[in-house]
Amino acid sequence: MQLKVILNHIERHHGFVYDLVTWTDSSxxxxxxxxxxxxxxxxxxxxxGKRRPTYDHLPTxxxxxxxxxxxxxxxxxxxxxxxxxxxxxxxxxxxWANGKERITLSFQWFLACWAKKLxxxxxxxxxxxxxxxxxxxxxxxxxxxLRHRDLEGIQAIGIDEIAFKKGHKYMTLVYQxxxxxxxxxxxxxxxxxxxxxxxxxxxxxxxxxxxxxxCSDMWKPYLAVVAAxxxxxxxxxxxxxxxxxFNKALNQVRAEEARRLKELGHTxxxxxxxxxxxxxxxxxxxxxxxxxxLVSHNLKTVKCYLxxxxxxxxxxxxxxxxxxxxxxxxxxxAKRTRIKPMQTLAxxxxxxxxxxxxxxxxxxxxxxxxxxxxxxxxxxTTRRSYGLRSKNTVKYALYHNLGHLPEPESAHRFC
Numbered sequence: 001m002q003l004k005v006i007l008n009h010i011e012r013h014h015g016f017v018y019d020l021v022t023w024t025d026s027s028x029x030x031x032x033x034x035x036x037x038x039x040x041x042x043x044x045x046x047x048x049g050k051r052r053p054t055y056d057h058l059p060t061x062x063x064x065x066x067x068x069x070x071x072x073x074x075x076x077x078x079x080x081x082x083x084x085x086x087x088x089x090x091x092x093x094x095x096w097a098n099g100k101e102r103i104t105l106s107f108q109w110f111l112a113c114w115a116k117k118l119x120x121x122x123x124x125x126x127x128x129x130x131x132x133x134x135x136x137x138x139x140x141x142x143x144x145x146l147r148h149r150d151l152e153g154i155q156a157i158g159i160d161e162i163a164f165k166k167g168h169k170y171m172t173l174v175y176q177x178x179x180x181x182x183x184x185x186x187x188x189x190x191x192x193x194x195x196x197x198x199x200x201x202x203x204x205x206x207x208x209x210x211x212x213x214x215c216s217d218m219w220k221p222y223l224a225v226v227a228a229x230x231x232x233x234x235x236x237x238x239x240x241x242x243x244x245x246f247n248k249a250l251n252q253v254r255a256e257e258a259r260r261l262k263e264l265g266h267t268x269x270x271x272x273x274x275x276x277x278x279x280x281x282x283x284x285x286x287x288x289x290x291x292x293x294l295v296s297h298n299l300k301t302v303k304c305y306l307x308x309x310x311x312x313x314x315x316x317x318x319x320x321x322x323x324x325x326x327x328x329x330x331x332x333x334a335k336r337t338r339i340k341p342m343q344t345l346a347x348x349x350x351x352x353x354x355x356x357x358x359x360x361x362x363x364x365x366x367x368x369x370x371x372x373x374x375x376x377x378x379x380x381t382t383r384r385s386y387g388l389r390s391k392n393t394v395k396y397a398l399y400h401n402l403g404h405l406p407e408p409e410s411a412h413r414f415c
Contacts, residue, residue, distance in 0.1 A: 013095045014095070045093070046091055052082035055080070055089050057078050061079060063103060079094065105140075115137065115400065156213040156365070157213075158238070160374075160375055164391060171391070173398075184374065185199075193225050200229040208229060209232065212234060214235050235358060236355060237355040238371050242356070246311065250301070275290060276301070276305050307334060378398060
């Protein structure tokens with residue numbers, strides 16, 4: 001079977017004909033596939049997109065195509081300039097490449113597919129191209145996917161922020177967290193009210209009105225914007241962030257008490273940070289024995305640890321009256337303690353009790369750890385692409401890996 005037959009079967013372009021296929025050099029490591037316009041076809045104006053008569057021809061150009069095994073393939077074509085009454089003399093638009101790109105769209109989609117599996121540098125090395133070429137391929141795929149994605153039917157979203165660089169540089173991320181369908185919807189710079197408002201303007205009032213659940217942390221700008229833009233949705237505090245607040249309070253008490261005991265010559269709290277922060281079901285046998293020994297001491301740290309573990313019982317309750325009774329009892333006990341971090345935590349939880357109770361109403365409808373699970377994937381993506389320096393580059397990488405963006409049907413034939 002000839003290469004021209006394969007190309008006509010896989011990638012046929014209306015108005016163009018595959019002509020000669022020749023070796024580029026004597027080493028036979030590169031192929032040139034000549035392309036010529038059909039005798040009765042007119043070139044498409046790159047400005048208005050209409051077919052216009054030929055004005056003249058430009059020098060021959062070579063477009064890098066998908067390699068065949070270890071053989072590099074180029075499409076060779078001499079572009080026409082068309083005489084357009086509306087746009088003037090313009091270079092024609094060719095269907096296998098965008099603008100002045102010297103690589104074909106097929107090869108760009110091919111590189112973009114591999115860029116999900118490998119780092120951009122490894123993708124470039126594997127296919128004999130440059131990092132910039134891979135970046136442009138990913139950018140093309142992301143822009144196409146964002147234009148053609150479907151945002152209808154979304155009922156649950158999660159809002160969170162990630163640190164982009166040192167110096168408190170943040171990006172706001174919005175996820176779709178419907179059960180069975182998680183993806184990155186939007187990325188915005190900073191974590192202010194104006195940032196989140198831009199998402200709701202993009203999302204539209206009609207789609208916003210159909211939202212049933214919104215999950216976020218206790219960041220005040222997020223709470224204010226959600227209350228103003230989507231007050232019909234059930235606003236839920238992310239369980240992970242609540243547990244994280246407990247861990248921060250516990251670690252603060254442990255650090256202060258460990259320093260005080262060290263001055264007195266006691267080392268009972270030495271190397272106990274992760275022992276106290278780790279979930280009980282993940283403790284090893286040796287850690288369980290050490291924890292039993294530690295809780296036998298009358299320490300503030302131990303009291304905080306027991307209160308943290310006691311609060312975890314709330315997630316197992318089902319009746320609303322039991323949840324409310326347990327929560328208020330725990331808050332009262334925490335306020336009566338003389339441990340300031342726990343008192344502060346209790347006041348914070350009490351002021352956000354409504355959003356916390358909403359978690360139980362939405363239980364089973366959305367995944368409890370969906371937002372944090374997506375955040376973990378974001379960190380893995382940015383770590384794998386540690387050479388990315390600009391925010392725009394990071395955005396393209398995150399959309400490409402986590403956005404579940406659509407691709408044209410032809411793109412799947414090359415993956």
